[in-house]
Amino acid sequence: MSTTTSARFAFPRALMTNGVTTVVILYLILYAAYSRMEAGALSVSAFSDLVNNTIPLAIAAAGATFVILLGGFDLSVAGVLSLVNVVLATHPLGGAGGAVVSLLIAVGIGASVGLCNGILVAYGGLQSIAVTLAVMILTRGLALVVLDAPGGGVSDWISDTFTNTLWGVVPVSGLVAVAVALLWCVFRRTNTGVALYAVGKDQTAAALSGINVKRTKCIAFVLAGALYGLAAFMLSAQTASGDPNAGSTLMLLVFASVALGGTAFSGGQGGLYGSMIGAATLMLLQKVLFSSGVQSFYIGLFQGFVMIAAVIFVNLITYVARRSYGHA
Numbered sequence: 001m002s003t004t005t006s007a008r009f010a011f012p013r014a015l016m017t018n019g020v021t022t023v024v025i026l027y028l029i030l031y032a033a034y035s036r037m038e039a040g041a042l043s044v045s046a047f048s049d050l051v052n053n054t055i056p057l058a059i060a061a062a063g064a065t066f067v068i069l070l071g072g073f074d075l076s077v078a079g080v081l082s083l084v085n086v087v088l089a090t091h092p093l094g095g096a097g098g099a100v101v102s103l104l105i106a107v108g109i110g111a112s113v114g115l116c117n118g119i120l121v122a123y124g125g126l127q128s129i130a131v132t133l134a135v136m137i138l139t140r141g142l143a144l145v146v147l148d149a150p151g152g153g154v155s156d157w158i159s160d161t162f163t164n165t166l167w168g169v170v171p172v173s174g175l176v177a178v179a180v181a182l183l184w185c186v187f188r189r190t191n192t193g194v195a196l197y198a199v200g201k202d203q204t205a206a207a208l209s210g211i212n213v214k215r216t217k218c219i220a221f222v223l224a225g226a227l228y229g230l231a232a233f234m235l236s237a238q239t240a241s242g243d244p245n246a247g248s249t250l251m252l253l254v255f256a257s258v259a260l261g262g263t264a265f266s267g268g269q270g271g272l273y274g275s276m277i278g279a280a281t282l283m284l285l286q287k288v289l290f291s292s293g294v295q296s297f298y299i300g301l302f303q304g305f306v307m308i309a310a311v312i313f314v315n316l317i318t319y320v321a322r323r324s325y326g327h328a
Contacts, residue, residue: 020274023261027281030288037291044169050287051171052163054094056081056235057250058064058177058279061257062184062272063227065111066220068258069200071267072128075253076117077228079139080110081247084232086143089152099158106233107226113139118218136325143244152242162237173234177276182225184272192219201269206223258305 026215032140035041060077067074084106113135120131165171187193195216198206235246261278289302289317 012262014321017145020262020271022276023274023277027277029153030281030284034284034291035290037050043319044165048163048165050284051174051177052238054280054283055173055177056231056238057253057257058231058276059180059234060231061261061275062180062256063231064254065223065233065258065263065270065272065275066196066224066227067128068265069196069267070128070217070220071200071203072121072217072220073132074117074128074224074264075132075314076113076135076139076225078251079136079143079245080113080225081145081232081235081250082197083113083139083146084109084165084229085118085236085239085246086147086152086242086244088154088233088236090147092153094135094155094156095114098155101160102146102155102158103230103233106236108229110227110232111222114228115218115223117225118221121221122199122217130164137192140244140247141286147242147244150243154236154240154242157308158233158237159240162234166211173237176230176234180230181273183277186239187223188271192216196220197268202268208220247276253279260265269307 018236031041038046040046047324061083064077087101087109088106093099107144117128117132117135120126121128124131158279162172162176166175195211196208198209198211199213199216203213206216232246235250236242252287258270258275259265259278259281260278260281261274285302292313294302
């Protein structure tokens with residue numbers, strides 16, 4: 001195939017093999033179905049409610065993506081979500097100033113946990129799944145020490161502001177997600193962002209090319225932890241209370257979102273956009289199933305089937321596109 005022909009088919013091939021494209025199409029199909037089932041699905045209040053429910057999972061999935069792009073695994077997300085949630089619920093700080101301090105505490109706790117993970121994995125040479133499992137158990141234990149049962153309360157300012165809308169149209173929580181996406185857009189083009197993908201694809205080759213592999217790994221874990229803290233802050237704003245098991249219900253959905261968004265668990269392929277849209281798709285699927293009258297204990301079953309089907313579909317489309325355009 002000539003260079004000109006290859007260039008001509010580069011864009012459609014990239015579009016078809018991109019997991020983000022597939023999950024966006026799936027989301028639009030589900031939203032169309034949801035709008036037919038629910039009379040008020042297209043209203044501002046319904047959309048705002050959907051966004052608010054999605055954001056904690058979307059940001060947590062974005063954080064996990066950093067580590068998965070390295071070819072690692074981070075189970076500490078559940079512990080960080082729970083720990084930050086109970087800390088904010090037991091130490092409410094009112095007003096805008098209190099919200100800023102609470103946000104800094106949330107991100108700081110998450111980043112500190114991520115730093116511990118990064119040091120042990122990158123510089124200690126330990127397996128990420130073993131380290132983060134131990135850290136998850138530790139942080140969940142600390143959450144129980146802080147608050148042994150659901151209770152407490154987040155300040156009204158945080159709860160009201162971050163679940164509200166601007167000008168009665170734009171959900172504030174959605175703007176937080178947009179900010180995360182924009183930061184990723186910038187980070188992806190930095191030397192560290194490029195190094196992240198290089199390490200995920202081939203750690204040895206990355207080291208030989210002069211990339212500081214250990215530093216890159218550690219930064220990825222810190223950024224992941226910081227986003228877990230932000231996700232916990234948004235979760236606290238949504239629930240307005242604390243729960244030492246707050247992160248447990250989201251952990252599996254976090255990794256499901258990453259897989260659905262097209263990020264390869266082998267590392268080096270994917271990104272935050274797909275993971276965040278994958279999270280939105282899973283939350284929308286819950287709405288569709290509830291509207292269909294499906295009982296709650298079947299929802300996990302349907303989510304699993306949809307995720308498997310989506311992953312198979314992405315792989316199939318990728319295979320077909322590569323064969324078709326590769327022989328064009």
